[in-house]
Amino acid sequence: MERHAHTLHTALARRGHQVHVFTSPPPHDIIAPTSSPYIHWHEGELGRWRYNKAWEQYIEENKREPFDVVHSESVALPHWIARQLPNLAVSWHGIALESLQSDIFQDLARRPNEPISPAFNSSLQGVVPKVLNEIRFFKNYAHHVAISDSCGEMLRDVYQIPNKRVHVILNGVDEDEFGKDFRIGQEFRSRIGVPDNASLVLGVAGRLVKDKGHPLLYEAFNMLIAKHPDVYLIVAGSGPWEQRYKDLGPQVLVLGSMSPSQLKAFYNAIDIFVNPTLRPQGLDLTLMEAMMSGKAVLASRFPSIKGTIVVDDEFGYMFAPNVESLLEALEAVVEEGSDRVAQRGEACRDYATSMFTASKMALAYERLFLCIKNESFCTYP
Secondary structure (H helix, E strand, C coil): CCHHHHHHHHHHHHCCCCCEEEECCCCCCCCCCCCCCEEEECCCCCCCCCHHHHHHHHHHHHHHCCCCCEEEEHHHCCHHHHCCCCCEEEEECCCHHHHHHHHHHHHHCCCCCCCCCHHHHHHHHHHHHHHHHHHHHHHHCCEEEECCHHHHHHHHHCCCCCHHHEEECCCCECCCCCCCCHHHHHHHHHHHCCCCCCCEEEEEECCCCHHHCHHHHHHHHHHHHHHCCCEEEEEECCCCCHHHHHCCCCCEEECCCCCHHHHHHHHHHCCEEEECCCCCCCCCHHHHHHHHCCCEEEEECCHHHHCCCCCCHHHEEEECCCHHHHHHHHHHHHHHCHHHHHHHHHHHHHHHHHHCEHHHHHHHHHHHHHHHHCHHHHCCC
8 A cells, every 4th residue: 555545544534534445465464453444455465466366356345334435546446346336426537648747858968879768669659549538537536636736637637527527736844753853863874874065965765766766866966966065865765776876985874675664764864865857747745745854955947846846936946857956956955055055945834734745635635525425515615
């Protein structure tokens, strides 16, 4: 189960709702909870989603007590099943049109002498028909939840979904897990070996793969430290670019994948969070987590990010998804210095606590689900 889904289901259960989650088998033995949210793991290969198995479980559970609302993450339920459910709401964490944009940005990040990959050509040929198919079958889903304003606009304007069936609800971050804590940040810095005389500490978290923009950050930071030997980068994540970051030398500290409790210390240890993603789809939770922790952000200038997260210049810096623009933004951060960056972080914290909390997300979903159950809840006073 994805982290954002677990956060939502747990928050709704805390509000007294009976939540049942049908999901793929866990990677190791876990005892199913005996209270809401109830987890139903279908049979089969660990971590592999099989909608038909989950659907069988859903039917049996629905016979015992009919569900008021059914919620699906993206295309977990195929459209030929979705059309049977008038009480269905689907949250889209990425649609094919956004994937097409992602493919374009990834190819634009290719070096001049680097050949076009066969995978890119294959993906490009397949994604356009997929966009057209989505536009045709998305009407089968009763309600659409977009997790960013830009995704909501695409669903209305390109996918031609009526306004009343499109709802924009931002993802939320568990405010009990992520927050400002100077002490644990300093302890974390000391433990991993950040020197006291570091002028600026940047951080990046997530999967260390190409589509997350790591070729850009790797190259830009390599050029940055040639001029600024007292700037450090902490990398929280694993993937193909892990070793390359290590090869940059002692100014890059690669820590591998981290749990939410470890991430809290990580965010509090850095001065600014960098998200160089080449994927316009969805909305990266790491940006929200960093802002909840009182950190300014440096992020790719995509509609989903600039229209929903970095909505004020005071929150940080944005750059076009290329090495030159990222390096220019990094230079601007270094020039401003850690004190000014910390001021920006305070503004981020104020905004994030008003917009990106799990409780706010749960309230929005709760209102939508009540509206689906009973239209009288759809009318605001």
